Amino acid sequence: MTSNSLSLVRLNIGGKKFCTTIDTLTQREPDSMLAAMFSGRHTLCQEKGFVFVDRDGKHFRHILNWLRDGVVPTLEDSQYPELLREAEYYQLLGLVDGINAVLNRRKDDDDLKTELTRTDIIKCIQSKRVRFRGVNLSGLDLSKLDLSFVDFSYACLKNTFFSRANLQCAKFRGRCEFTAANLRGALLAGAGLQSANLQDACLIDCSLCGADLRSAHLQTADLTNANLEGANLEGANLKGAKLGGANLQGANLQRAYLRDVNLRETHLEGAKLDGANLLGAIR
Structure with a gap:
């Protein structure tokens, strides 16, 4: 693992600030938009040391946790569509599949209730x-x-x-x-x-x-x-x-x-x- 992959990255997602590493942003979903942004192939505009992304930051902590450990978060049913939109925007196909699987399981359980x-x-x-x-x-x-x-x-x-x-x-x-x-x-x-x-x-x-x-x-x-x-x-x-x-x-x-x-x-x-x-x- 290179020292670059462990470099800290500061993100400003719609006004909410996060800190992570290049390794986290690129390893689990290598074909995602985030992986492409931090692949080293693109010049990123920074303001006061933060890379700005014009998206609602409400669910971005779930995005980061998915990239860290691959676990779909447990949320209220009403929150999954919001997270799904963010996952689709960032092109996190694994997370998209995981959310859809959770929604399908909950639908099956609701049918039995x-x-x-x-x-x-x-x-x-x-x-x-x-x-x-x-x-x-x-x-x-x-x-x-x-x-x-x-x-x-x-x-x-x-x-x-x-x-x-x-x-x-x-x-x-x-x-x-x-x-x-x-x-x-x-x-x-x-x-x-x-x-x-x-x-x-x-x-x-x-x-x-x-x-x-x-x-x-x-x-x-x-x-x-x-x-x-x-x-x-x-x-x-x-x-x-x-x-x-x-x-x-x-x-x-x-x-x-x-x-x-x-x-x-x-x-x-x-x-x-x-x-x-x-x-x-x-x-």
Whole structure:
């Protein structure tokens, strides 16, 4: 890297002043207008040490951050068209593609935020890629459906009826809300349920083998005869949960909250209980 590429450049974009390097302005988008301006082939007019560009400087910090690390900024929907105009002006084709991809994803998500029925869900899961991120599915009857590998991250699933549904390896990131959901007999093997709220949920006969339940809220949940073999329950709150007949063999219960929980007839062979709160637990 030459010393010239590291030279500081001071820019005045419509009255807003910025400082960056020639390397930042030329490396990520070598065919852009900015790269051409600072390629050394052009003489640039400067005033008091600043190169003036007659554009609105409102979003130029996002332009610079894109050139620095290639990450499309997270903005309000109304701001993306403004940034898109600036990206097009500066001929930053990578940023233009990135913004359009974000807008398309948000449009897809918005299409799913309308009120859905069981029939709508069945139609959706027949497609190759299914996402219900942030969708309100509370109260829907989704029993017996094959929902394996579906992304439910940030969705609202209060009182949703998942009885005997196949949720194997489904994603539930963002502390999904399962309060009082019926998951009786559901297949949740390998599901990502980290920090999920399963308070008062019915998990009777549910298969949670290898599921990620770290820091999950399982207060007063009914896990009678549930299979949690090899599940990760590190830091989970199981206060008042019903675990009669549950299989927790090889499960990680480190630092889990099991105070006053009835563990009688619960299978705990090989389970990790280091640091778990077992005060008053019945074993």
